Amino acid sequence: MAQIFISHSKQDKDIIHFFLEAFAGTKVKPHLEELENEPPTGITANKIENDIQTSNAVFVLLSENVEHLKHTRDWIVWECGIGKNKDIWIFEPSEQLGKIRVVVPHFNHYVLFERTEDWRKYLRSLIASYDDSHVLPTLSASTAGGALLNEKDRGSGAAIGFAVGLVGLLLHNMSKPSFGIDVRCWKCSSNYKIHNYGKFRCGVCNDISFLQPSQILDYNNSVI
Numbered sequence: 001m002a003q004i005f006i007s008h009s010k011q012d013k014d015i016i017h018f019f020l021e022a023f024a025g026t027k028v029k030p031h032l033e034e035l036e037n038e039p040p041t042g043i044t045a046n047k048i049e050n051d052i053q054t055s056n057a058v059f060v061l062l063s064e065n066v067e068h069l070k071h072t073r074d075w076i077v078w079e080c081g082i083g084k085n086k087d088i089w090i091f092e093p094s095e096q097l098g099k100i101r102v103v104v105p106h107f108n109h110y111v112l113f114e115r116t117e118d119w120r121k122y123l124r125s126l127i128a129s130y131d132d133s134h135v136l137p138t139l140s141a142s143t144a145g146g147a148l149l150n151e152k153d154r155g156s157g158a159a160i161g162f163a164v165g166l167v168g169l170l171l172h173n174m175s176k177p178s179f180g181i182d183v184r185c186w187k188c189s190s191n192y193k194i195h196n197y198g199k200f201r202c203g204v205c206n207d208i209s210f211l212q213p214s215q216i217l218d219y220n221n222s223v224i
């Protein structure tokens with residue numbers, strides 16, 4: 001079962017509740033990890049590293065509570081370093097824009113969200129895009145196909161089965177909906193995706209920028 005690792009503050013009960021509602025009905029499991037813990041050492045570090053590696057993505061739920069936590073910065077930077085081969089999502093409540101200054105050197109998505117029904121649906125669809133439960137049967141079915149061949153053809157049959165499995169994976173990836181708008185921060189040149197127009201904070205350099213739809217058109221025109 002697909003899993004998403006979620007860093008959060010236990011003080012943000014409303015935010016956690018909102019995200020857990022978005023997970024409900026999907027085949028993706030949330031793995032909650034509290035930011036209140038000190039930067040991990042020893043067995044704890046190993047366990048968290050393993051939890052991140054077995055997850056399909058990492059969600060970091062920033063808030064004013066997280067902003068004031070003593071060890072937050074080291075903790076988030078460490079987790080995002082461990083998860084650098086995963087999709088890393090930074091979430092901030094829109095009403096707290098400008099009040100959060102936590103910076104993360106690397107992430108893929110910055111989402112300024114509101115706790116509304118529309119946002120809950122949007123979160124649910126992006127969470128569901130990590131569901132891999134329909135890919136695994138394709139792989140096992142193709143492997144079973146190889147096993148039906150006689151002894152002489154078994155080698156090539158297995159190869160064909162494996163190829164079919166790969167095609168299944170590729171199709172799955174191609175059909176995965178694309179979320180967000182590609183942006184590059186004018187100040188620090190970091191690339192990532194944001195998920196709405198208007199003001200947003202660069203989670204790398206803390207600069208506040210503004211994006212409107214016409215800027216996307218201008219960019220496309222200049223490329224052509």
Ligand SMILES: [Zn+2]
Nearest residue numbers: 185188202205
């Ligand atoms: Zn920046």
